[in-house]
Amino acid sequence: MPSAWPDDDIILYDGVCIFCSRWVRFVAKRDVAKRFRFTPIQSDYGTRLAQHFGIDPNDPDTNAVIHGGQAYFKSDAALTVLSQLPRWGWVRVLFAVPPALRNPVYNLVARNRYRIFGRSEVCMVPDASLRERVIES
Template sequence: MAELPARAPFSYRDDPAVPAFEDSGPVTVMDGDCALCSFGARMIARFDHAERFKICPAQTALGTALLGHYDLSPDDPESWLLLYDGQAYASLDAMIRAGALVGGIGHALWPLRGLPGPAQDWIYRRIARNRYRLFGRSDMCALPDEKLKARLLLK
């Protein structure tokens, strides 16, 4: 699993580079131009019946600042971040945890937790590096449906 720098819970709140944002529930930061990520964002909006999740495109000022706080880059295809209860998770670990939090079909990713960290990283890196070629591009913010629109953090 991708290792993030050790940070205190909610440490981004004290980082002057990170704009204030609604963080009472889980927040995902993902590539807003990736069709696979856009699909994931739509699935979160569709299946998160408790409406807890917020979704932040990596290309926004907030997304870039959050990724930078955790030493990740919006230009790196492997940057996918989940903030939950102030803790940060990255890459496949973030996706698995987000799926479990969403529930329903999201639990389909949970068995991947049983894989050793290096195997998870290998799988994630292969998909992340080839995501545009495999799935194409799609602007998640272009014409979002109302459920997705309500979740987007576009600061």
């Protein structure tokens, strides 16, 4: 396992994936404490983070979150983020489902995300309220 990342509560996402950009907006809207910050994998910071944890920045197959000094990937990442949001703590019960059962569903969506949800040519441009929470360099 690579060494810890120096920042915490960072969500790494595919910035050209429409589904992933909607995920970021979903989290940002519900994260009233503004705990989480976001970085597209296409940014300098996001690329460094991805490479540090062995994610191919040119063909990402997972989102990731650094939380509590630990990196989480795939369904663990999504559940970790959701469980930290107000009124979403109930999703912790889904950790009882083994990753061997959760991740195939995650992988199916991840593999087909561009085909199902689309892809933009450039990273999402955050609005003013989100811009301060996006790390790019």
